[in-house]
Amino acid sequence: MRSAAPKVSTLPVEHRERLMAFAEDVYFESGDRLFEEQQHAERFWIVKTGAVTLDAKVPGRGSPVIETLRHGELVGLSWLFPPYLCQSGAEAMTPVRAYEFDATAVRSLCRTDEGFGAAVYFWVGSILAHRLQVTRVRLLDLYAPHGSGIMA
Secondary structure: OOOOOOOHHHOOHHHHHHHHOOOEEEEEOOOOEEEOOOOEOOEEEEEEEOOEEEEOOEOOOEOOEEEEEOOOOEEOOHHHOOOOEOOOEEEEOOOEEEEEEEHHHHHHHHHHOHHHHHHHHHHHHHHHHHHHHHHHHHHHHHHOOOOOOOOO
16 A cells, blocks of 8 residues: 555645635546646646546556556646656546646746745645655566565
């Protein structure tokens, strides 16, 4: 069982409410692609229901699933950090209902409201650190030679 990433509920209430003011309800069918690796990150999502998989292109190996995101989890991290290019792909594993956010609008508020910006950067940074660890473990599971002594 993996440790849980920080969910939107970890944002302080006043900042979470400001963020949610930007939310639009969206729906994805199973198999819909939310974004592709190296695509410009114009939007991000918070999962309400269903599951979204993150994948990474591995030359000669296809695009293995790195992580599965569920209720309350953030889909998309690259919208906050220049050059705003997606570092993975994302696909609806099941039918998904989500909150969708305009990245430019949220970044603008982050710049003009220091408290909000600090809270959002801390939240997304915490998720980024978690995802790096999950990705490392997953790639070791997929590609480390069995019996190599490499421990996750």
